[in-house]
Amino acid sequence: MHAALRRLAQRAVARAERRLPALTRLRRPEPLPIELNRRRIYILPTAFGFGFGALLLVMLVGALNYANNAALLLTCLLGAAAAASMLLAFRTLDGLRLSDIRADHAVAGEALRLTLDFSASRLREAVRLDCMGETRAFAVDGTTELHLQLPTTRRGWQALPRIRVWSTWPLGMFRAWSWLHPQQSVLVWPRPEQAGPPPVLPADGQERLRPQPGEExxxxxxxxxxxxxxxxxxxxxxxxxxxxxxxxDRPEPRETWSLDWHALRSLDREARIARLARWLGEAEAQGRRYSLQLPGERIEVGSGPVHYARCMGALAVLP
Amino acid sequence: MKADAQPLDTRSFDLAALAFAMALVLQAPHLPWWLGAPLLLAIGLRWWLRRYQRTRVAAWLKLPLLALLVLAVVARYGNVFGLVPGTALAAGLLVLKLLETETPRDARVGMGFACFTLMAALLFDQSLVATLAVALGLLPPLAALRSLEPGRRAPAALWREWLPGMGLLAVALPLAVLAFLLVPRLSSPLWGAPNVDQQRSGLADSMTPAGFTQLLVDDSPALRVSFDGPPPPPGLRYFRAYVMSHYDGASWTYRDVSNQPPAPIEAAGGIRYRISLEPTRQRVLPTLDMPLAAPPGASLRRDRVVIADKPVDKLRDYTVSSATAYRLEPQLGRHHARWLQLPAGFNPRTLSLGQSWRRQYGNDDAAIVRAALALFHDGGFRYTLAPAPLGRNAMDDFLFDTREGFCEHYASAFTVLMRAAGIPARVVTGYQGGYWNAIGHYLLVRNSDAHAWSEVWLAGKGWVRVDPTAAVRPQRISLGAAAAAPGGQLPWYQVGWLQSLRNHWDIVNRWWNQGVNGFNALRQRGLLRPFGIDRTDTSTLALLLAASCTLAMLIGLAWVWRRREPEDAVRAALRQLERKLARLGVVRQTGEGPRDYLQRAAAALPAQRERLLELMHRYLELRYGRAEPTPESLRRLQRAIRDFPVRRVVK
Incomplete structure (x- = not known):
């Protein structure tokens, strides 16, 4: 019964999205910063709001029936307070600003940590955010960072999902919401293979390395x-x-790795990428210097996190 | 949705328990004690168990408790429908709800229910104090609902939780008042009017000696009277309710006869006044002395008793004219025998005393009246609110044995004596006295001002009021009931300065009664007439209500939508300078830069030239010199602009 109802509701929402793209959540991706305003905040009563409205109606009829003006006055007061809470729900979201989204690095299949910077001129309490089936509640006072885990599946550029920001503040009777669809993509690195052979190094390239005193x-x-x-x-x-x-310190001598796409002819494309990714990781972990040759791009010898990120990025965006 | 399944945090549960307790406390005066006290105890126990023992209430316990509650209500009231049993049941269900409140969802439902119960408390008592108490009682549910929202900033101190709720109610008040004024009132109730307050004391249509004892210590307001002219002197403030003709040896009763015209009256003039009567659940409308005509919705009975068409279930206002100098029913005619009725076999000594007076004074009825009053005055009679009990021959016991009592005893004995002597006589009950509120210009009559007196028919004079109590204790008439009671016989709240304070406070209640409780369809129409709206039927009112609610919402939206641009402090300072210079006649042109403008101003105002040029440099330095203005330089500019003199240059 419940499942059938939910399916029905999903179908209705899907239909509404197709028919009324401007009204529903099919907002085009837009550049940051996104500031919520009245054109994009929607409000509807919650189930509790409807129930409370019915209760108010009962109280109103009772007060009128018994010609009890004190009860009538307080019923009106409660109703007006409920109506004012609708405005407060709107005010919670109005002017809220998503100023920046920062993404950490992650390989495909692992969760990517996103940092969302929200800012607002006054205190916003009980703001909630739905992203990929996860709900977070937070307050925004000045600026607030919110960390999200974004699941990834494949390497390359991944668009950010639509985010729903909503609030039922202050009484839980009205739900104000707005859809955010930031026009920003995050780069997901390829997943290294689990195990495999070390890179084959050209014989002449293997210079004999003398032991030398450390310099560090x-x-x-x-x-x-x-x-x-x-x-x-x-x-x-x-x-x-x-x-x-x-x-x-006297580091163990390390040879430089020249990693070449073209040297892995026997493998298919993704397997090559996975192997190169593993080699890059090992080289970085061992503190080697390495270069990367890709079709159409060459990254010269270097080391360190920036170099590693550059190489992984280049692998990630390979067609 | 997932958040709704989480258990409540401590603060939320505290607030919810407080809301339940508050609703129950406000409901408690209308509940029997054996229900109210255990329910409060249950709330306290449940709170303590969850807070300190972290235990839940076992699920199997709920059904037996529910059955017990329903059984108790049915055993007490006979059913679960109707206002009083319904309220008792609701209070019990409220506590049962708290027992199972574990999640935000439960708490929300409970808070809605608590609001409903609070409102039901007003059906019993709609005084100003009760209304304010209920309005305050709304704060815990509101605070609890707020606390259920995740991601809020919970204040450390509990009392700070009330403030947002107060703010919300304050913001909501204008709209609430608007809606209150415009909601169409029902012309007739949809279902049965409540039959609450059966026990409430009030004037009854029968009177037994010592039957008033409850009434005389009940000092809730009975009626408030405002006079068109000056109020009558205290000795004439007799408000008649029932005229009792039939005596059965134990009690006097009023017999309602509706098919006879009112007794003829010869009256010189009348006093016009307006009475605001508190609900009595009875049909009688007390009037000052002798009413000349009945108000609308009521009729005048044979003995000039005003009986309303419907019981007075809510505050009732009526305007009447009365005479204080009159001749009522100059010719008694065929009714003569009715006013001489006495039960056979009661009070032999009283009857023989009356008959002996008749033999002694012959046909002089007035002398007999005087003889009776002299007996009360000189016969060792005492006024007390706690008289000794009387036996079967009550009047014999009273007149010849105990000789103590209050108005009912004296009125009853006097009337029996008169009838025994052959003079037509009757007992009248009503109110006498009252407190004249000089600020509000109205007379406050309390239930404790209830009084009983007699009327005798004298040839040529008609019915004449005789108050035998006045013969015993004149203060009762001149100073009122509270002053007449011997010391120690009144409850603590009716003594001295406290009573005087309460008399003064009553003006607020009167204002509340007139302004809020008495606001009906008629007043609604009067309110709208100045705006040119003469038809106030339901559809017009509904339209007005919708329009004004929309307007109120628009105002709210305008408030919500307005965006305050964070104004640049430097620019604001320059704008202030511009206003000052404009008053001196130098108005900034559109498109004129600040540099050109200030140079032009310096040229136009040679007296301020130096100052203006310095201000210009400071402004340009702040505006374009550095990325972030330092606070000190900004403050210097602001001070310099504030001190810039605006004196009209004499040309």
């Missing part, structure tokens, strides 16, 4: 017999009882 200052330690005098940290030792010696 790692820590200060106590002087031990045999330490070179030029490694003593004189300035630091002056503030200390014992001599302190600079200890240098």
């Amino acid at each position: 200052l790692a820590a200060l330690r106590d002087y031990r017999r045999g330490d070179a005098p030029r490694h003593i940290a004189w300035k630091a030792s002056a503030r200390h009882h014992d001599l302190l010696v600079k200890d240098f």
